[in-house]
Structures are given as C-alpha cells and as structure tokens.
Amino acid sequence: MNKVLIIGEHDGKALNPATSKCVTCANTIPDADITIAVFGADTAKVAAQAAAVAGVKAVLRVDRPENEHPLAAIFAPQVAALAADYSHIFGPSTSFGKDLMPRVAALLGVAQVSDLMAVENAYRFRRPIYAGNAIITVEADASRKLVATVRVASFEAAATGGSAAIESKALTVALPSHTRYVGARSGSTDRPDLQTASRVVSGGRALGSAENFKMLFSLADKIGAAVGASRAAVDAGYAPNEMQVGQTGKIISPEMYIAVGISGAIQHLTGIKDARTIVAINKDAEAPIFEVADVGLVGDLFKIVPELEGMIGT
Amino acid sequence: MQKIMVCIKRVVDYNVRIRVKADSSGVMLDGVKMSVNPFDEIALEEALRIKERGSNIEVLAVSIGVADTQQQLRTALAMGADRAILVQTDAPVESLTAAQVFLALAKKENPDLIFLGKQAIDDDANQTGQMLAAIWERPQATYASKVEINGDKAAVTREVDAGLETIEVDLPAVITVDLRLNEPRYVKLPDIMKAKKKPLDVTSLDALGISAGQFLKTVKTEPPAQRQKGIMVKDVPELVGVLKKKGLI
Numbered sequence: 120m121n122k123v124l125i126i127g128e129h130d131g132k133a134l135n136p137a138t139s140k141c142v143t144c145a146n147t148i149p150d151a152d153i154t155i156a157v158f159g160a161d162t163a164k165v166a167a168q169a170a171a172v173a174g175v176k177a178v179l180r181v182d183r184p185e186n187e188h189p190l191a192a193i194f195a196p197q198v199a200a201l202a203a204d205y206s207h208i209f210g211p212s213t214s215f216g217k218d219l220m221p222r223v224a225a226l227l228g229v230a231q232v233s234d235l236m237a238v239e240n241a242y243r244f245r246r247p248i249y250a251g252n253a254i255i256t257v258e259a260d261a262s263r264k265l266v267a268t269v270r271v272a273s274f275e276a277a278a279t280g281g282s283a284a285i286e287s288k289a290l291t292v293a294l295p296s297h298t299r300y301v302g303a304r305s306g307s308t309d310r311p312d313l314q315t316a317s318r319v320v321s322g323g324r325a326l327g328s329a330e331n332f333k334m335l336f337s338l339a340d341k342i343g344a345a346v347g348a349s350r351a352a353v354d355a356g357y358a359p360n361e362m363q364v365g366q367t368g369k370i371i372s373p374e375m376y377i378a379v380g381i382s383g384a385i386q387h388l389t390g391i392k393d394a395r396t397i398v399a400i401n402k403d404a405e406a407p408i409f410e411v412a413d414v415g416l417v418g419d420l421f422k423i424v425p426e427l428e429g430m431i432g433t
Numbered sequence: 434m435q436k437i438m439v440c441i442k443r444v445v446d447y448n449v450r451i452r453v454k455a456d457s458s459g460v461m462l463d464g465v466k467m468s469v470n471p472f473d474e475i476a477l478e479e480a481l482r483i484k485e486r487g488s489n490i491e492v493l494a495v496s497i498g499v500a501d502t503q504q505q506l507r508t509a510l511a512m513g514a515d516r517a518i519l520v521q522t523d524a525p526v527e528s529l530t531a532a533q534v535f536l537a538l539a540k541k542e543n544p545d546l547i548f549l550g551k552q553a554i555d556d557d558a559n560q561t562g563q564m565l566a567a568i569w570e571r572p573q574a575t576y577a578s579k580v581e582i583n584g585d586k587a588a589v590t591r592e593v594d595a596g597l598e599t600i601e602v603d604l605p606a607v608i609t610v611d612l613r614l615n616e617p618r619y620v621k622l623p624d625i626m627k628a629k630k631k632p633l634d635v636t637s638l639d640a641l642g643i644s645a646g647q648f649l650k651t652v653k654t655e656p657p658a659q660r661q662k663g664i665m666v667k668d669v670p671e672l673v674g675v676l677k678k679k680g681l682i
Contacts, residue, residue, distance in 0.1 A: 130595075190600065191563065192572050214593040218575045221528065221563035230529050230648030233558045247657070248556050252451040253460050256653040263648065297603040298572040301588065305596035314594060318681075342682060350612070360578065360613060361596045366557070367612055369594065375681045385450075392660060396681060398672070413663035416672050426669040431682050 121148050121241045124205040126198055126223075127157040127169050128189075128215045134168040136315045137211035137269075139276040144269045145209055146174050146277070147238040154179060155283075156201055158194050160187035170283040178285045188300035189215055195222035196292045202227060202264060207241070212268040212370075213314065224266035231266040232257060236273040246270070250366040251389040271314065272372035272393045305361075310336075313362065316345035317374045319394075321364055324351035325380025325402070325420060332357050334421075335379060338428045347371070349381045365390035380420045383408025400424070434582060434604075436491045437480040438544035440535055440565075441509055442470040443502045444555040453656045460654060469505045472550020474512075476610045478617040479580060480548050481513040487582075491515050493542060497526050497534050503633060510628035511620040517633040524638075524645045532564035537641040539569055544605060546587070551576050551609040562609035572602035576611045 123145040128135040138155065145153050155169040156179040169178045179201065185193055198219070202208050208223060210216030212234050224231040236254070237245040242261045247254055247270070259265050313319065320339040326332055332346075339346045348358035350365055364371060366386040372393035379400045381387060388411055391397060399412035400423050409415040416423060445451065446466040453460055469477075477494060484490040494509035496502050497520045506517040520534050539547060547569075552559035566573035574580075574589035578597065581588045582604075590599045592611045638645060666672045676682045 191575070192566070195567060214576060214591075217559050218563065218573075221560035222567040222573065224560070225529060225532060225564035225567035228529075230527055230646075231558075231560055232649065233560060243652070248654075249445070249451040249460065250554065250557065251657055253453050254655050254657050255651045256655075258650045258652050260648050295570075295572070297606075298574075299601045301599040301601050303593075303596060303598040354613065359596065360592045360611075361594060366554075367552075375676075392657070396679060397660070397663075398676070409665070410662055411660040413660075414672060414675050415663065415665045416667075416669070417665070418668075423669055427672065430669060430673045 121151050121207055122205040123148060123151050123153045123207040123209060124201060125153065125155045126208070126210040126216065126219065127155045127165065128211055128213060129157060129159065129165040131159055131161070132164060134165045135211070135213070136276050137213050137216070137271045138169065139172050140271040140274040141209050141211050141269045142172050142174055142277040143274040144235065144238065145207070148207065148241050152176055154205070156181060156198070158186045158189070158197060160184055166285050170285050171279045171281055173278040173281040175281050175283040178283050180285060180287045181290055182287065185294050189219070190298050190300060191219040191222045192298040193294050194219055195226055196294065197290050198223045199226040200290050200292045201288070205264070207265045207267070209267050209269055212270045216268045220266055220268050227264055227266065229263045229266055230259065231268065232259060233268050234270040235267045236270045250386055251392060252385070270370065272370045310339060311343065311345045313345040313347055314369055314371060318342055318344035319347050319371060319373045319375070320344045320377045320379065321347035321349065321381060322352055322358065322379045323349040323381035324355055326352060326357055329357045334424050338424055341428050341431055349384070349387050378408050378412070379424060381408055382406045383411065434483070434487055434490055434545045436493060436542060436544045437483060437546045437548065438493045438495060438539065438542060439473070439477045439480045439509070439514065440547065440549040440561070441473040441477065441494055441496045441505055442550070442553045443467050443496065443498050443505045444470045444553055447471055447554060453654055457653045457655055467501070467504070469508050470550050470553045472552060472554070472610060474617040475612065475614050476548035476550050477509055477512055477514060478615045479610060480546070482615065483582060484513070493518065493544065495535065495538050496520070497522060497531055499523055506633055507628050508620065510631040510633065511624045512618060516631060519633065519635045520638060520641065521635050522638050522645065526645055527648060528558050528560035529564055529648065530643065530645045531561045532568055533643050534638065534641060535561070535565045536568050537643060546604060547607045549607070549609050551611050562607050566607035569607065572606040573609070574600055574602050574606060575609045577608050578611050578613045580608060580614070
C-alpha cells in the first residue's frame, strides 16, 4: 500500500480546488491510501470540505494559533513530523505548495519531484523542464519518502460525496519565531479564480494600458470568465502580478482561453498548453500564438473585443 | 549587515530554443549559449543595491558546476560582486545537494543574507532556496518582489497566487527573488576588465565534505505533445459561430 499525505491548501474558509486535484493525482498511484492534512488556527470548516472529497480516507486537522497564516517555516516541521506514517507527501504546485514542500523535503533529507504531471508507477513520474519544452520521466528512490508538488493543470478536480473520518492531531513540534506574517494585499474579486476558472480572457501588451484592460473585464463578466495577463502586460503595469499566466506565473487549464493581443512567447504558451480550446485575437497574422490556437482571428482587438461582447448572449 | 551571499546557476540562455535529443537521453547542450540564470541575476542585482545603500557590505557570488561556470561568476563580478567561489564538479547536482553545498559555504562565510533566484530556468525545480533555509534552520522569504532591510530584520513582499503578501524575517535569512524585484544592470566593458582582477576561488565537493547525492534518476527526456494549429476565422460573427458550435458560449 502507498500511503499518501496531501497537504491541503485553504484560506481558512474554503479548501482550494488545487487540493482536490492533488487527490486525483494521488489516486493514479497504485494502491493509494489518501489522507489530507489541513493546518490552520481553526480548520473545522475546511476539514469538512476535505473529508467530502471522493477518494480520501482520512483528514487530519492540525489546529494551533501559530498556523493561522501559511508560513513555510512554521508548517514545514509539522508536516515533517506527520510524514513518519506516509510513503508519499504531496502538495499542490501553487505558490503555497512550492514554498512549503521543498522545506519539508529538506527536513526529511529527501529530494522533491516538482510539478508532477503524470504518474507511471508509485516512484516513476513525468514532469516538465525548460518551460515545458521537454518532458522528463524521473525515477525516485523507492526506499525513501517521496515529496512532490502536483502540477494542478494536469489533473481534474476529484468528485465530492466522500465522507472521510476527521481526526484532530496535536503535534508537539517546537516552532521557530524567526518568521512572522505581516499582511496581504489580495486582488480578490467576484470573478472566478484564475487558477481554476473554466474560462479565461487574457490580455497582452497590445492592450496598451490598465484602462484598456477594463474591456477584457467586461467581456469576462459577460461569459463568467477569469481575467489573466501576459508577463509583458504585467511588467508594463497594465495588470497586477497575480494575473500573470506563463512559466513564471500561473499554469492553467481552462475549457476556453481567449488570448487578446498576446503574441505567444514560449514562456506564455507554457502556461496555457493544457487549455481545451485556445482562441487568439491579434493584429499580427505571424504571431506565434496562432500556431497553437484552435481558433484564430487577425484584426484590431479594440474593434473585435467590443463586437464579440455585443454578439455573445444575444 | 556585513555580507550577502548570492547563489548563481549556469543555465542554457533564456533565448535558446530547447531541442530534445532523438534518443531521448536529454536536451541538446553542445555549443549552446550559457548564461547566468535570469532569476539569479535579479538576486545579485538586489544584493548590489543593498550594498550600494549601506556601507562596507561584501557581496559574495557562489556557484556549483563545471569549470566553465567561472564565466558566469566573472559576469557576477563584472556586475559588482566583490568575490566569487566556484564549487567545481562535473557531476549532476540535485537541489538538495546544491542546498548542502550552499550550507557548507554559509557556515564558512557567515552571510547575513543569502539571495537566490526563485527557480532556475533549466530544471524549473523551484527548490534550492527553500531547502537551504530548512537545513540552515533559518527563515525563508520566497518569490520576493520587494525587500526592505531594517537592522537585523527584513520585510519581504512576496508574489503569491492571491496577490502580494508581506512577511518579516529575522536575519540571517534566505530570500528567493521573483521577476519584478528589479531590473538587473548592464555590464560595461571597464567592469569586465576590472572583474578579471577580482578573486575567484575554486573548490570542490570533496573539500567541503559533500558527496553529490542522487535521489532522482532521469530515465527519459521527450519533446512535449504539440498542439495542432487550428482554424482561422475572418470576422467576429464567424468566431461566435465556431464557439457556439463547440458549446463554449
């Protein structure tokens, strides 16, 4: 049996869907026995959500005041302490998981497999390197614990309807005081979350200003989409960092991705290659985005976007 | 603040188009342009800016790799690092081994801060900084987009999925940097000449008492599945028609 421990990501109120995608990934390991651990100040609510994910055997709650904010230096020694009973320790390849899991791996003295995109067997996986320009198959030492982050764009969310047992764990791990949470500025909106949205409208430098990005928000709201941006648009200050899609931003897999005024640099394409349908709107017919788009339209985005919005839902 | 250590990796240049070998044994590296990992360049730039704001701060650039990695360390010296150390090895170095090497150097050099890029653009692993912080038993502030040093503390604003988060860490600490922290300076010719005279020490894994661990074996390297080029439409009504047919709107 392969005992898999998944570190649940949440904001205290809701379990991040990335966690459920980790469950889907873990389920592709033969003979997997899956536990989700949630760390927080009060995890009652998110633990209940984790217990409802189909395929999960058990949920561990680790509640203590120090766990209110997800600081890797605080969480890692606790995860390492829990790890004793498991062969595999997984986290999502989100900013939360990418920050935390290598610290856990190092405390356990083992390697980490980052951005696991497919499971071949319990210790053999596929993952992207060079911004997705090559895919490697790696084999890990089966005599050691395996720490991995799961590339969430490669897996669907698991179904709900499970009823795993929830257990509170009191860990007597000494925690460092050298790292303190100060605050956050989140761009939270009513729009769907970019990482997990089924539709995404994304803009590039051709938008020309933050003001012009409003056009994309308007289109996105019409079709219930999240809004993303290319690195060029974020660097130019047209959109905040959390909207960046690509190698160094978010890697996403929506049903539909509408790229507006995005030329399609390889680093951007890395972030969208798992999208079901890519729609590209660009004035340059030679733009590389058209090489990967399922539907392309050459033209002036400032005319096309309003016209498209006008024609949808009529 | 007296000393900042910056860890640098030699990687295939950002602009090189990566090709996978026909026999699936790896990617083609022969004759390919090599550079400082772009995120590490940003890390070094930040260290240099802190040095320029303070007084008497030494910036030490360190790397692990083949003999030619001296080229990247010379670039770091030309940018403004005071001194460099290469831990020379031909063996592949996994993230945990890299962290162990940097820990050994940190124990010798006692830096107040260690900067690294958040990830290297070759293996995209995004691990070394966090692993180093863990085994050094010091704080980590990953994905930094703003760093403020206040005495023996640093306030670091981090790029996270939800937006920006600020944490405070006690020094010494490990900071890994994100894209928007700064724009690295261009190296001028006189600086390249000056860099040739700066000290660059070469040591080995053996001298540091480290054996390169191999936990992960790469058994195959393949090109990614390619997306097929789709159709072009001539106007918005046709686009809407196609999307409706696909059931997307």
